[in-house]
Amino acid sequence: MEKRKVLVLGAGGAIAKHVIEFLKNDKNIELTLFARNAGHLQAYHSLAQIIEGDVLNDNDLNEAIKGQDLVYANLSGNVDKMAKQIVNAMSAANVRRLIFVTSLGIYDEVPGAFGKWNNRMIGSALTTYRKAADIIEGSALDYTIVRPSWLTDKNEVEYEITQKGEPFKGTEVSRKAVAAYITSIITHPENDRKASVGVNKPGVYGDKPAFY
Numbered sequence: 082m083e084k085r086k087v088l089v090l091g092a093g094g095a096i097a098k099h100v101i102e103f104l105k106n107d108k109n110i111e112l113t114l115f116a117r118n119a120g121h122l123q124a125y126h127s128l129a130q131i132i133e134g135d136v137l138n139d140n141d142l143n144e145a146i147k148g149q150d151l152v153y154a155n156l157s158g159n160v161d162k163m164a165k166q167i168v169n170a171m172s173a174a175n176v177r178r179l180i181f182v183t184s185l186g187i188y189d190e191v192p193g194a195f196g197k198w199n200n201r202m203i204g205s206a207l208t209t210y211r212k213a214a215d216i217i218e219g220s221a222l223d224y225t226i227v228r229p230s231w232l233t234d235k236n237e238v239e240y241e242i243t244q245k246g247e248p249f250k251g252t253e254v255s256r257k258a259v260a261a262y263i264t265s266i267i268t269h270p271e272n273d274r275k276a277s278v279g280v281n282k283p284g285v286y287g288d289k290p291a292f293y
Contacts, residue, residue: 251281
């Protein structure tokens with residue numbers, strides 16, 4: 082069986098590093114790790130191809146995407162501009178499968194007091210994440226948009242998911258759990274195609290995360 086070639090954009094981030102840990106011994110996956118500062122990725126030098134580059138640089142991105150089977154993007158900053166660049170580069174290279182991390186609340190899908198609190202805390206950032214989601218959803222790609230709840234560093238992989246159009250549930254989720262969900266899509270890319278998926282820890286519901 083031919084290895085699935087997976088490009089991780091923003092590979093130095095905390096969720097991405099958990100994904101890399103989950104995948105590093107998978108003999109069916111060939112990893113390429115892309116980050117602005119490749120120095121943070123030297124521990125993976127023997128396990129993956131490492132590229133230092135900028136997603137907003139056409140040449141960097143086009144070279145990295147060429148020949149990949151799946152692109153997983155976990156980025157911050159001008160994510161709407163980045164989403165446009167990624168969609169264009171993937172379309173040009175005929176790479177169809179994308180996993181892109183945004184945020185809870187982009188569709189105003191968080192009900193009640195928690196939704197009001199969430200809007201108060203990160204409302205300004207949600208506009209950019211929503212634009213990114215709209216760009217991806219308007220493309221011809223086979224995408225999974227991931228909308229995590231408020232993130233913790235707990236060493237646990239408990240999560241439940243909600244689909245676009247359903248009310249978002251829990252107030253928190255561990256980065257490791259979000260990574261476990263993303264890993265499940267990378268290893269089974271037929272799942273949650275053309276989907277926008279909320280990810281939260283089951284049973285932890287309330288007006289705001291417990292750590293606030």
